[in-house]
Amino acid sequence: MTGPLRIALAGLGTVGAGVIRLIEENRPLIARRAGRAIEIVAVSARDKARDRGVDLSGYRWCDDMTALSAADNVDVVVELVGGSEGPALELARGALARGKAFVTANKAMVAHHGMELASLAEEAGLAFKYEAAVAGGIPVIKGLREGAAANRIERVYGILNGTCNYILSEMEEKGGDFDDVLKDAQSKGFAEADPAFDIDGVDAAHKLSILASLCFGTKLDFDGVAMRGIRKILAADIAQARALGYRIRLIGHAEIDGENGDACLFQRVSPRLVSKSHPLAHVTGATNAVVAEGNFSGRLLFQGAGAGDKPTASAVVADIVDIARGETGPAFAMAAADLEEMPRAPSGHRMGQVYLRMTVADRPGVLAEIAAAMRDAGVSIESLIQKEVADGSALIAMVTHECREQAIADTLQALAGSDSLIGEPMVMHLLRG
C-alpha cells in the first residue's frame, strides 16, 4: 500500500453528499479494492451552512471553489457542480493545469469541452474521468472503453434519460396525458421544476455525443445531434403503439454511416416505437440502458439506475478507484489527437419503418389527400387506424412499410399547410428486436 489518494470535492448537492457517504460507508472495502486509502481532504460548495446530512467537519472547507484546483496535498479534484461553463470548467482546467487528476459527473461540460479537457489531461499525463456523466450508476464508459476495446463498434443506442423513461412508463401504465404525468413526476422528484433539458432531449444528447466519441473514435460533436423530445406524445400514441406490439421510448442513437463511401457520423435523440422483442422495450421507470454493437462482441447491453445520488456516487468513486489503481489511460479510449473529425451524416437515405400520427379534420377527402401524398412520395402503409377524437376531428395513426426517411419528409412537406391537418403530425421511427 502506498499513501492515501487525496480528494478535493467541489459541489455538495445530493450527488456530492452521496460521494461522501459512499467513501465513508465503504471505506475499508474501497481501500482493499483500490490498494490504498481514499481520503477526502477538502470540500467546497456555495453554501457552507446548509444541512446535507453528512458531517463535513473532518474536511478543509474552501469558500472559493476554484481554489480547490490550487490546493496543496490534493491528488484528485472531483467536480459535481454542473453547468457546461463557469466554475465547473474553470475548475477542470485549473486542476489539470496544476497536476491534479480530474473526475466529473458533468455531462454538459464533457459534451461541450471534453476534447479540450482530454488533451489537457493527456499532455499533463493525468487522468480525466467521467463515468458518472453517462447513464448514472451503470459502468458503461468503462464497459465500452475497456470491455469493447477490441471492437469496431458500429452502433450505440439506448435509453439515456431516466426522467423521460419514467414519464413514458407512467403514461403507458396509467394511461395519462403528458402534462399530467409530468406534473406527477415533478411532485415525486423524478422531474426537475424546469424539465426542458430532460424532456426535450438535451440531456440525452449530451450523453449520446459522449458515447459516440468513445465508441467510434470520433471527436465530440454535440451540435451534430439531431434532437426531439417527448412533449408532444399523446396518450393515444402510447395506446396505438401498445396495440401494435410496441412501447414508446426516448432513444439516443449514434452510428457510423458509410452509405456514401466516406464514413459519416449519425447522431439522433428521438422518441421511437420499440418492438416488445427488443430488450429496451422492457426497461421501465427511471432506469437507463445502453446497447453497443461491436463487430466481434455482437450486441452488448448495459442496464441500471440512470440517476440518483447513490448510483451516481458509485460511478464517481469507481473513477477515483481507477485512479488509485493507476489505471488511467486516455479519456476517450485513444489519444485525443487520434480522434477523427467526421462529417455529419444526412438522414434522408436511412431506411426504416415509421409511425405517423395526425390529427385531422373529420370530413370527406382527408384520408384521400393524405394517402395521395404518401403514394406520391412512395410510402406504403402497413397498418392504419382512424378514430374520432372530438367534434369535427379525428386521429389517424399508421405504421408504414420500410421506406427512406426522405420519403416521409416529402409526405409531410406535401401536406404542410393543408387545412385537413390540425396541428403538427407526429413521426416516430421504429426500433425492432
Added chain:
Amino acid sequence: MTGPLRIALAGLGTVGAGVIRLIEENRPLIARRAGRAIEIVAVSARDKARDRGVDLSGYRWCDDMTALSAADNVDVVVELVGGSEGPALELARGALARGKAFVTANKAMVAHHGMELASLAEEAGLAFKYEAAVAGGIPVIKGLREGAAANRIERVYGILNGTCNYILSEMEEKGGDFDDVLKDAQSKGFAEADPAFDIDGVDAAHKLSILASLCFGTKLDFDGVAMRGIRKILAADIAQARALGYRIRLIGHAEIDGENGDACLFQRVSPRLVSKSHPLAHVTGATNAVVAEGNFSGRLLFQGAGAGDKPTASAVVADIVDIARGETGPAFAMAAADLEEMPRAPSGHRMGQVYLRMTVADRPGVLAEIAAAMRDAGVSIESLIQKEVADGSALIAMVTHECREQAIADTLQALAGSDSLIGEPMVMHLLRG
C-alpha cells in the same frame, strides 16, 4: 507509442482462430485504442496441419505448447487450450514464472486455480486476466472489477450458460421435451456432443465461483457451489411456469449471507422460475446476462453473447488491450492476500417461494398425503394444478407461499419412499422482479 505488445497464443480452436482474425481485422483500431501495436509472434496447437481458415505463416510455430512460456520476445501468453489442469495450467504457471502476462478464457482453470495464479501474478507484478472466462463477450469482469469497485456487492446472479438458455428457450418456444431439444441443439452446434458440463450446471458453477470471488472479495470456492442442471425439466414444467407468468432459466446465484452473524458465502446453480417482470425472463437463446446488486449502484445488468468464437475473442483481446495500456491491477479486484476465506452458507433458513412438481399415482388419497406432508412442514400452497398425464399417473404442479427452504426439504423427506410418488419431485425456486 511504445513498441508492439508481443503475444504468444496457445490453442487454435474456434476461439484461437477468432482471436487471430480479430487482431488482424481490427489492427489499426486496436493500435489506436491500445496506444501501441498488438502483434501475435508465436502460436501453438496440437495439430499444425489442420485448416483453421486463418493464415499462420507470419507466426513462429511451437510444437511444444508449454515452450511458449519460455519463448523470447513474448510479453503476453494467451491460453485457449482449456482443461483445468495439464498443459493449460503448466503454461499459466510457466508464463507467470518467466515474466509474461497471462490471459485466458479457461473458466475451469480459473475456478480451480485462480487463487494460485493471482498470487503468482501479483508477486511477479504481472497481469493475469480472464474476461473471456465468464459470460463470453460481455465485459462483466471489467464492469464489476472496475465499474462497481466502490460498492459492497450484496448479490450476483444470472444466466451463465448459453447452451442451457438455448435449450430452455427452445423448449418454451416449441413445446418439446428436453431430450429432443438437446439433440436438436447438438445438431445445430449449440450443445456439445458430451453436454454434461453445460446441462448439469458445472460450467455455470465455474463462472459463478469466479464472479463471487470478484464481487465479494472472497477466496474462490468452486467446491462450495451447490449445483443442479436442467436434465429433468419437463415440457409440462415449462408450460406450468408459463401459465403462472414465469419462465424457467438456469440461474447461478451467489450472495453474502449474514443471517447468523458471521458472513457466509452462498453459491448455487439451479433452474428457477423467473417472473416475467424480471429482465432475466426476457433473455432468450444462447445469450448470457449477469445481475449485480451493489449497496450504492443498485441493480446492474450486463447482457450479451455468452459464447461463440467472435464474442469470446472480443473479450480475450480486451484483456490484451488492457495490458497494452498498462491497466493491470489485481485479478480479483484486490490483493490475493486480502481475499477472505468465508464459510459456506447453509440454505435451510433461506426464504422464498418454490415451484414443486410431482408425478403421482392417480388414485384416492395421494393429494391428501402430499398436502398433509406440506402442512406438517409448515408449507402453504399459493396455487396448484393437477392433471392426468398417462394411465394411472397424474402430474401435480404447485407454487408455495414464501417459506424456509428447510420446510420444503422436510416435505420431500416425509414423502420419500411413498409409493404415491412416481420418480423424483422437481423443486425450483422462484426469482421475482
